[in-house]
Amino acid sequence: MENFSLTALKYIIKYELIWNIRKAKLYFVLALVLALSFIVTYFMAKFVTGISAGDFWYVSLTELSSWFFLLLIASTISMNTISGEFESGSILPLLSKPISREEIYFGKYLAIAIIVLLELLLLSFALVVFSYMLKGAPSDVWKLGVLWLAISLSALVYAAFTMMLSSISKNSIVALMGTFGVLFGMTIAVGIYSIMNSAPYWFSFFPFLGTDGLMASTYNALSTPNAYVKNNSGLGKASLLPWTNLQYTGMETLLSVIYIALFLFIGFYYFNNSDIKES
């Protein structure tokens, strides 16, 4: 395909990575998430009972799956991926290069994904070390990979959604606030519905509902869900699940990938149809 080459993709990823690693915002967010998650972990270690010492590390990691942290980690980075170019006017020289809009849009998303994955890896590692210092040696460290993957997938859904809003609105603030508005609105609406009626299990397939659905079932699939995890797994009420934990995790992983693809393609549609009028 002449419109899509790995070389072009590599250069766009490099262009985007340089932009992002020079943003002070990136380091501020990283420091904020780290500080807040350390505080929560510290108080959890001190006051929450019923978590075994070996499991404590991965329970502390669940904090990263909260909407607040996902929004901070993924959406603050992707909010101006497209709109920032339009806002600053740098879109004009960029689009005049012999690179297709597909390469630009998907290359930029891949760069965002790399940053998000690295951020989460760093945060996960820091939290595991901190948990070890508080509660001692962890058990089942293999779960770290699964958890990191699950949280990352959730974060990438957020990134794709915010990037889509950034592409539609061409406005970074609208993209961030729009993401917040949609997830807040959905959480409230589903919460009200759940009080009045029993929430059906498929509600947990919606994106942005508490832990976006994916994480809840991932914990279940991790074979030893304890009371704390169950209570914090959003809508993923085990009694409502028609499938095994593994099947459920597979379904939600697939849905997360579908959501990412859907948001990316809608965002790309708007980006591809953006006329560059007067500069």
Add this chain to the structure above:
Amino acid sequence: MVEHNNSIIKTKKLKKRYYGNTYAVNGIDLEIEEGKITGFLGPNGAGKSTTIKMLLGLLEPTEGEIYVFNKRLTPDNPRIRKGIGYMPELPKFPNYLTGQELLRIYGELQFVPEKQLDKEIPELLEEVNLYKDKDRKIKEYSKGMQQRIGLAAAFLGNPKLIILDEPTIGLDPVGMSDIKNIIKSKAKGGTTIFLSSHLLKEVEEMCDNVIIINKGTILASGTINEVIKKGTSKNVLEIEVDGKSIDKIANSLKNLPYVDELNISNGIISLTLNTKEDIRYEVSKLVVENGGFVLMMKYKNVSLEEAFLEILNG
């Protein structure tokens, strides 16, 4: 429209409609001759920037066809832009990059090989007089420096065609002169340059060919002289005569059948003629017959600016 066999860009009935029935560009047939500097002239809002953006594939035409390097330009062949360098009007670059980094990244995005970039970037920075500022961030650059780095970015990879949209806009005379010299030196190497401007003097000084556009329509095109000729309906002959018998001479010149108007200012008689034939012999004979001497006689040079205004005013 002048037809060229060696056109690097050709458009056919190119149209761009923005809102409702407003056409920013309305059916233009454009040809850019290879190896020449072509000026694209028009007042603000004439359709210059819209045309350029269509030529680069940044805007999709409402109607018409564009051929670049003899290939049809469509949204699915972006690689055609490998051979085009472009500098937008008042370019806005990622301001977190240094001048050197910008050229490196833009060069990569232009698919210029690494080794060529290693050689070209310092040369270009020297050429635009930014070598000593190569490690400063773009956001620290003055407007003139940003225009110059934009020019260097457009030259990356030695493209066959360079499109410059108002390259000297907003610059002081020194900055304008720098940019003009850089463009002229590049053109000497055989690069085709398509230059949009509303500064007529600049175009007259630099360009071989010129295209005049207004309200989305091409009004005139050709070499500078051809366009000036097209825009010169009045032929003015200026004569300086021995002052003693100037009124007598003026009266007899007024009666010549090809003289529409006669003005005298600072001892110079200006005859506005209704013919393009050379009548200097007849005029000098008449001056002598009326007891005078011709000290100076020449056809008034019409500038591109005067021709442009006349073309615009129909």
